[in-house]
Amino acid sequence: MAGRNGLFVPGPTNIPDRVLRSMVVSMEDHRSPRFPQLTLHCLRELKKVFKTTTGTTFLFPSSGTGCWEAALTNCLSSGDTVLIARFGQFSHLWADMCRRLGLEVQILECEWGEGAPVERYRDALAADRGHRIKAVLVTHNETATGVTSDVAAIRQVMRETGHPALLFVDAVSSLASIDFRMDEWEVDVCITGSQKGLMLPAGLGVTCVSEKALQARRGTANLPRCYFDYLDMLAQNENGYFPYTPALPLLYGLKESLAILEEEGLENVFRRHAYLAGGVRAAVHAGWNLSLCAKRPEWQSDTVSAIVVPSGIDGAKVIDRAFRRYNLSLGAGLSKVAGRVFRIGHLGDCNELMLLSALGGAEMAMIDCGVALEPGSGVAAAQRWWRANESAATGTTGGM
Numbered sequence: 001m002a003g004r005n006g007l008f009v010p011g012p013t014n015i016p017d018r019v020l021r022s023m024v025v026s027m028e029d030h031r032s033p034r035f036p037q038l039t040l041h042c043l044r045e046l047k048k049v050f051k052t053t054t055g056t057t058f059l060f061p062s063s064g065t066g067c068w069e070a071a072l073t074n075c076l077s078s079g080d081t082v083l084i085a086r087f088g089q090f091s092h093l094w095a096d097m098c099r100r101l102g103l104e105v106q107i108l109e110c111e112w113g114e115g116a117p118v119e120r121y122r123d124a125l126a127a128d129r130g131h132r133i134k135a136v137l138v139t140h141n142e143t144a145t146g147v148t149s150d151v152a153a154i155r156q157v158m159r160e161t162g163h164p165a166l167l168f169v170d171a172v173s174s175l176a177s178i179d180f181r182m183d184e185w186e187v188d189v190c191i192t193g194s195q196k197g198l199m200l201p202a203g204l205g206v207t208c209v210s211e212k213a214l215q216a217r218r219g220t221a222n223l224p225r226c227y228f229d230y231l232d233m234l235a236q237n238e239n240g241y242f243p244y245t246p247a248l249p250l251l252y253g254l255k256e257s258l259a260i261l262e263e264e265g266l267e268n269v270f271r272r273h274a275y276l277a278g279g280v281r282a283a284v285h286a287g288w289n290l291s292l293c294a295k296r297p298e299w300q301s302d303t304v305s306a307i308v309v310p311s312g313i314d315g316a317k318v319i320d321r322a323f324r325r326y327n328l329s330l331g332a333g334l335s336k337v338a339g340r341v342f343r344i345g346h347l348g349d350c351n352e353l354m355l356l357s358a359l360g361g362a363e364m365a366m367i368d369c370g371v372a373l374e375p376g377s378g379v380a381a382a383q384r385w386w387r388a389n390e391s392a393a394t395g396t397t398g399g400m
């Protein structure tokens, strides 16, 4: 197909040309005396993105899922209880991994489209007088439903109940796009991957670990771990090396994407995501008269919108039509919401005009599939919203 594919799945995201160019490198000796510069630079600059001075950043050659596993196996023991709310495919998969690794999983079942149920976390923690729960797991941004949860509030109930469990946060589709505060929220392990807000290809598991979590690894935690052992990584990273061959081009890409984030300014990056999401939501509500999967406004994600298709319409057909006819990649409805939603990712290296193409393509595909819509209705609503909210726009990514 001629022209570029419109890539609007919520990860992998569009890669700035600067980042693409930075990764065209020859392989080099990762044991050379020059190599540590690159490692130490990336690990140090990443701390700013996690908003930590006390945490330790790690880069594993994996995707985000590998860092889920690293958090569990480094810090916990067989039979330990973890507390997790399940409200979408990613929180479901993480809970499933816990079970498969031999943990006791206490699940707070929620409707898909809800966010982390803060009061139910409080009740579960307050009821756990013997402190059997060793880790509290929260999915900051549930990518399947376009729902952002209040991690600060979960930490607050942990403080109020005096519960000593570790706090693990999946920020795979929020870090570097939606505000995240490792130190302020006293997060023990934060997990992300390279292919979402960090605007890189998939292939790096990016994680940040608190001193308390490292203490758990050094202490009695007994789940088997080897490739993902924090301590092996730490011992080599301290001198700027890795315990095995690192994903070299991705490290150069990361260096460049961190520079782009720094140039725009992290707070501006968050504002831009909120602003772009505002236009997409205007298209959904005012333009198309449709609703989002997110059940409350405060849960609406600034990185991905899951749009509920009218009853009688198959969301999978809309996505298929968009791809085949318009070369537009939209996110599928996963598992429980398969066929009921399609998703537009609006994270990473993204701006108004890119999103107008996604909205224009989505509405053509919906009309083709029988949805009663005026052509241009969503596009016009987004245009109006962005023009009316110019003050919220803060420049563009440096993705030239």
Ligand SMILES: *Cc1c(COP(=O)(O)O)cnc(C)c1O
Pocket (backbone or CB within 6 Å): 011, 063, 064, 065, 066, 090, 139, 141, 142, 143, 170, 171, 172, 173, 193, 194
């Ligand atoms: C994408 C995603 C994952 C999975 O990450 P991979 O990099 O594909 O392993 C986990 N959690 C959330 C919230 C995600 O969006």
